Amino acid sequence: xxxxxxxxxxxxxxxxxxxxxxxxxxxxxxxxxxxxxxxxxxxxxxxxxxxxxxxxxxxxxxxxxxxxxxxxxxxxxxxxxxxxxxxxxxxxxxxxxxxxxxxxxxxxxxxxxxxxxxxxxxxxxxxxxxxxxxxxxxxxxxxxxxxxxxxxxxxxxxxxxxxxxxxxxxxxxxxxxxxxxxxxxxxxxxxxxxxxxxxxxxxxxxxxxxxxxxxxxxxxxxxxxxxxxxxxxxxxxxxxxxxxxxxxxxxxxxxxxxxxxxxxxxxxxxxxxxxxxxxxxxxxxxxxxxxxxxxxxxxxxxxxxxxxxxxxxxxxxxxxxxxxxxxxxxxxxxxxxxxxxxxxxxxxxxxxxxxxxxxxxxxxxxxxxxxxxxxxxxxxxxxxxxxxxxxxxxxxxxxxx
Amino acid sequence: xxxxxxxxxxxxxxxxxxxxxxxxxxxxxxxxxxxxxxxxxxxxxxxxxxxxxxxxxxxxxxxxxxxxxxxxxxxxxxxxxxxxxxxxxxxxxxxxxxxxxxxxxxxxxxxxxxxxxxxxxxxxxxxxxxxxxxxxxxxxxx
Numbered sequence: 001x002x003x004x005x006x007x008x009x010x011x012x013x014x015x016x017x018x019x020x021x022x023x024x025x026x027x028x029x030x031x032x033x034x035x036x037x038x039x040x041x042x043x044x045x046x047x048x049x050x051x052x053x054x055x056x057x058x059x060x061x062x063x064x065x066x067x068x069x070x071x072x073x074x075x076x077x078x079x080x081x082x083x084x085x086x087x088x089x090x091x092x093x094x095x096x097x098x099x100x101x102x103x104x105x106x107x108x109x110x111x112x113x114x115x116x117x118x119x120x121x122x123x124x125x126x127x128x129x130x131x132x133x134x135x136x137x138x139x140x141x142x143x144x145x146x147x148x149x150x151x152x153x154x155x156x157x158x159x160x161x162x163x164x165x166x167x168x169x170x171x172x173x174x175x176x177x178x179x180x181x182x183x184x185x186x187x188x189x190x191x192x193x194x195x196x197x198x199x200x201x202x203x204x205x206x207x208x209x210x211x212x213x214x215x216x217x218x219x220x221x222x223x224x225x226x227x228x229x230x231x232x233x234x235x236x237x238x239x240x241x242x243x244x245x246x247x248x249x250x251x252x253x254x255x256x257x258x259x260x261x262x263x264x265x266x267x268x269x270x271x272x273x274x275x276x277x278x279x280x281x282x283x284x285x286x287x288x289x290x291x292x293x294x295x296x297x298x299x300x301x302x303x304x305x306x307x308x309x310x311x312x313x314x315x316x317x318x319x320x321x322x323x324x325x326x327x328x329x330x331x332x333x334x335x336x337x338x339x340x341x342x343x344x345x346x347x348x349x350x351x352x353x354x355x356x357x358x359x360x361x362x363x364x365x366x367x368x369x370x371x372x373x374x375x376x377x378x379x380x381x382x383x384x385x386x387x388x389x390x391x392x393x394x395x396x397x398x399x400x401x
Numbered sequence: 402x403x404x405x406x407x408x409x410x411x412x413x414x415x416x417x418x419x420x421x422x423x424x425x426x427x428x429x430x431x432x433x434x435x436x437x438x439x440x441x442x443x444x445x446x447x448x449x450x451x452x453x454x455x456x457x458x459x460x461x462x463x464x465x466x467x468x469x470x471x472x473x474x475x476x477x478x479x480x481x482x483x484x485x486x487x488x489x490x491x492x493x494x495x496x497x498x499x500x501x502x503x504x505x506x507x508x509x510x511x512x513x514x515x516x517x518x519x520x521x522x523x524x525x526x527x528x529x530x531x532x533x534x535x536x537x538x539x540x541x542x543x
Contacts, residue, residue, distance in 0.1 A: 015421055337475035339454045339521075344477075347421035355453045369474070370453065398426065399476055 003291050004379050006031040017349025020384045025170050025198060025328050025375035026353055027220045033283040038225050041276045049275045050249060050266075063279040068265070070282045071230055074289075075215060076206035080235040084265040085278050088229035089197040090120040092216035093164075095231060095268060096193060097124035099241040100214075104161045107133035112155050112190075114139045114147060114165040115365055116172055119358045121164055121195045139165065141365065145172035145317035152184055160190045167199025167215075171359050171371065172317025173328030175203060182211030191237065197221055201288075201377070202296075202326035207232055224284035225277035231268070238264045245270035294378030296327045299385045303329050303374075306389045312336075312396065316366055327376035330357070333392075336399045338372040344395040350388055404496055407488040408504040415508045424509075425477060432479030435486070438472040449528045452521030454478045460532050467494045467536055469529065481510065482525055489529055497533035502526045 004010050007029040012019045021029055041063065047056035049064050068083050077083060086092040101124075105111060111125045115138050129136045137155050141147055147165070156163065163185050168175050178194055185192045191213035196205060200217040207215050214237070219228030243250050243261055248271040252260040261267045304325070307315045312334040319325035332338060342354035353373045356363045363370060374388055402410075418424045438447075438457055447457040454475030461468050469490040473479040488504075489497050505511060511522050 337454055337478075339475045340477045344422065344425055347425065369455070394422075398422065399429070 003287075003294070006033065006287065007379055008032065010379065014349055014351075015347050017347075020348075020350040020380075020387055022374040022376060022380065022384070022388060023351045023353050024201070024377040024380075025221070025373065027226070028201070028223050028377055029379070030225075031223050031284070031287055033287055034223055034225060034280045037280045037283045038276060041279055046276070049273060060275050063282075064273065064275050067279045067282045070285060072232075074205070074285045075200075075230075075232060076208050077232055078208070078235065081207070082231075082233040082235065082238050082265050084231040084233070084238070084268045085273060086216075086229040086231050087227050087274070088218040088220070089118075089195060089216050090124075090229075092229050092231035093121055093193075093195065094124045095244045096214060096216075097128045098244050099268070100191075100237070101125070101128045101162070103241060105129070105132050105134050108135075109159045109161045110135040110137050110157070112137045112139050112152070112160055112163040114169075114176075115141050116145070116147075116169040116359065116362050117164070117166055118170050118195065118197065119360070120197075121166065122361065125162075125164065134161075135159075138361075139163070141169075141172070141362075144320060144323075145169070145174050146320060146323040147176055147181075149177065149180055149184060152181060156185065156188045156190055160188070162193060163190055164193040164195065166195040166197070167205075167210075168202060168326050168328070169317065169359075169362075170198050170328070171330045171357050171362055171373070173198075173326045173330070173375075174317045174319065174323040175199070175326065177322065178210045178212055182213075186211070198326065198328065202328075207234070213237055219277070219281050219284065222284055222288055225274075225280040227274050228277050228281055230281070233264075238268070241267075243267050243270065247271055249273060291378040294380070295382050296376060296378060296380075298382050299376050299380060300325060300327045302382060302385050303327070303389075306385075307331060310393075313392075316371060327380075328373065329375070330371040330373040332368050332371055333396055336396055338370045340399050341372050341392065341395045344398060345388075345391055348391045348394075350391055352388075404488055404492050404500060411484055411487060412504060412507045415510075428480035428484070428510075429476045430480070431483040431487075432473075432476050432481075435472070435479055435483040436470065437479075438470055442470075443472060449521070449524050451524035452478065454521065456482055456521060456525060458482070458525070458528055458532075462494070462536055465493055465495070465536075466491055467497060467533055478521055481522055484508075485525060485529060489533075494533045494536035498530060498537045500530075502530070 009029045045059050047060045049061040072083050113125055126136055182192045193214040194212040196215050196217040201222050213234045215232040217230050220226040250262050250267050250270040252262050307313050314332050316330045338354040345352055355370045443457045447459050449456040454473055456473040459470045469486045471482040
């Protein structure tokens with residue numbers, strides 16, 4: 001089946017050129033099935049969830065809770081594990097920092113954060129550590145972009161309360177050894193949070209096999225409506241935590257003297273839920289399963305070879321037997337500014353990302369101002385990858401005269 | 402040349418090229434012709450905030466007129482700031498301050514002028530405007 005037809009934006013022609021969308025790591029394109037589901041929720045099944053007794057409140061509640069079960073099944077979560085809906089990865093991490101972090105981290109404790117992390121997995125922990133008088137420790141990446149397990153062992157001590165790391169870095173595109181990291185963390189009694197914003201798209205996620213304690217991701221990077229996100233917590237970790245925000249769905253009873261909170265997950269879903277958008281995760285994840293990898297293996301092989309064959313091009317995040325590469329390629333080109341290339345590619349119909357990609361510390365690590373990133377999805381084709389490389393050559397040539 | 406004449410000339414020159422790549426070639430050539438700044442003038446306080454590439458803008462006053470020099474580490478940005486300098490450098494501060502800068506839309510280089518990280522042109526414009534407004538305000542106050 002031709003899945004490209006599911007994504008009408010692929011028919012667009014910016015500046016008269018067929019769109020080649022290679023900014024999938026920022027957000028995926030939206031498929032018909034997701035927009036239809038959203039439309040039906042808004043036009044035909046609209047009602048606030050969980051409270052009212054009328055027909056459509058029940059219909060909307062059922063759709064919302066079915067999605068919770070679909071998400072759990074997609075990532076291999078068990079029936080007693082928690083699936084909390086958030087507005088995205090950033091909110092999920094902030095929620096954990098404000099609840100788990102608030103309880104677990106005290107003065108003199110430390111939190112270990114990957115050097116390659118997105119700002120969303122750095123700043124909430126930095127804020128927490130400042131507030132608590134705790135230390136933020138950085139788990140470094142090597143020259144090839146891989147995380148060293150030995151370094152992790154060295155960084156963890158008796159005062160480590162959490163290790164947090166990306167499943168797949170949004171810049172390097174390497175799959176981190178999560179299950180090995182989880183083992184090492186657990187042997188020292190430290191929980192592991194995994195930022196799955198990129199990982200959920202390219203890896204078959206089984207939280208049980210990964211062994212992580214928390215896994216978070218955004219809906220909009222995996223075809224669902226923007227403003228949706230997921231926080232998975234292994235059973236027993238969130239049940240006794242205090243709420244994040246107060247009001248709405250999260251209460252059981254309210255009195256002037258005492259307020260009782262709902263149990264997790266609803267304790268952490270304050271306010272009116274995004275009941276129109278959250279259920280789009282169900283068709284989105286189903287489509288993701290159906291599409292599989294498309295030609296991404298072929299594309300990755302081609303891209304690695306093409307980039308390696310260009311002397312002025314530097315690729316960050318090199319695959320090795322220990323670190324697989326997802327189809328996400330961040331590069332710099334000697335003597336040419338990343339922004340110039342991105343502007344020229346744009347006019348050739350190619351959407352890529354340029355800049356620091358919300359990972360300033362990693363840019364400093366590699367001593368660059370920014371990078372150019374091409375990130376692929378299963379609906380991309382080998383021809384598009386070839387067109388990207390040809391266009392890159394042309395842009396570099398134009399900028400080098 | 403007045404501000405309006407300079408704008409019209411630039412828009413005309415740019416729109417002469419049907420193909421976007423040719424337009425960029427032209428903008429890059431404008432950037433190459435820009436004298437730029439010596440390294441000692443590329444200071445933090447001359448850096449325009451909010452651009453993806455680094456852009457330095459220096460200004461000086463001669464009477465009620467403002468003169469600009471600029472540089473950037475990206476070629477297209479350098480060409481774009483060269484374009485702005487061609488229009489606004491040497492003009493009356495009050496005229497620059499009251500200009501709508503909308504001609505940049507007619508060049509097709511940007512669709513919107515909202516100041517985001519990806520939209521350095523908007524930051525360049527607001528910086529030039531700010532310098533001009535300050536200079537014009539000082540003149541008016543005298």
